[in-house]
Amino acid sequence: MENNFTYAAPYLGRQSYELYSEDEHATWAELVRRRTPQIEQFACREYLEGYQLIGMEEARLPNLKRISEKLMPRTGWSTTPVTGFLPAPAFFEMLANREFPSTTWLRDRNSLEYTPEPDIFHDVFGHVPMHAHKVFAEFLERYGEICATTEDPDVLEQLGRLFWYTVEFGLIRQGGELKMFGSGIISSHGECTNVLEGRCEVRRFELDAVLNTTVKVDEIHKVLFAIDSFDQMYEALLQAELKFFDAAPK
Ligand SMILES: [Fe+2]
Numbered sequence: 001m002e003n004n005f006t007y008a009a010p011y012l013g014r015q016s017y018e019l020y021s022e023d024e025h026a027t028w029a030e031l032v033r034r035r036t037p038q039i040e041q042f043a044c045r046e047y048l049e050g051y052q053l054i055g056m057e058e059a060r061l062p063n064l065k066r067i068s069e070k071l072m073p074r075t076g077w078s079t080t081p082v083t084g085f086l087p088a089p090a091f092f093e094m095l096a097n098r099e100f101p102s103t104t105w106l107r108d109r110n111s112l113e114y115t116p117e118p119d120i121f122h123d124v125f126g127h128v129p130m131h132a133h134k135v136f137a138e139f140l141e142r143y144g145e146i147c148a149t150t151e152d153p154d155v156l157e158q159l160g161r162l163f164w165y166t167v168e169f170g171l172i173r174q175g176g177e178l179k180m181f182g183s184g185i186i187s188s189h190g191e192c193t194n195v196l197e198g199r200c201e202v203r204r205f206e207l208d209a210v211l212n213t214t215v216k217v218d219e220i221h222k223v224l225f226a227i228d229s230f231d232q233m234y235e236a237l238l239q240a241e242l243k244f245f246d247a248a249p250k
Pocket of ligand 1: 118168183
């Protein structure tokens with residue numbers, strides 16, 4: 001990758017695709033198989049379109065370079081291998097450059113449902129299909145740009161909630177039905193079932209409510225938010241920018 005990242009440079013990695021074992025490919029296939037029934041029924045249409053567009057394969061782990069080749073002409077995004085968890089400035093810098101950091105390791109067969117840290121299933125299966133959607137793609141880039149301009153921990157915490165309740169755990173109403181697009185719901189049977197079985201209150205997306213709702217990373221969600229459209233989500237980001245930085249959106 002030719003990018004001259006300041007903060008992200010030490011975290012860039014590579015995907016040695018040929019080193020994945022048949023066992024790892026089989027684990028990937030099992031993860032996809034387990035998620036497919038709920039995805040087909042409850043994922044939003046933009047996710048499903050993106051899934052096709054990036055050429056996700058059920059039987060083989062995704063090749064990040066090939067995925068980027070499909071995404072780039074569509075929205076200018078790439079999926080870039082990183083070595084692990086990124087500190088905030090590195091993460092924001094990559095988003096602002098339309099490069100989504102993806103891990104390359106895969107959880108093992110004994111922990112299909114949960115990993116404490118994101119793996120390639122969460123990052124690619126969960127996140128990347130949405131990067132084919134133009135408004136969502138704009139949102140992510142702008143989000144990175146905005147967050148990169150501040151080090152204020154209170155502001156970053158609130159902006160983190162906006163990310164959490166959209167990109168990670170977002171829901172959307174489409175045709176009167178509740179659909180999902182957040183990677184944490186897309187990639188988790190438990191989180192998805194929790195919503196579908198009505199054990200989680202789904203509130204209308206409203207910026208201030210989202211900014212004030214604390215994130216609990218180690219509990220299944222009791223409250224989530226549903227947007228009406230991706231335009232609404234993008235508008236909310238511009239509103240947040242105005243609110244925190246008192247500057248007109250550029
Ligand atoms: Fe994520």
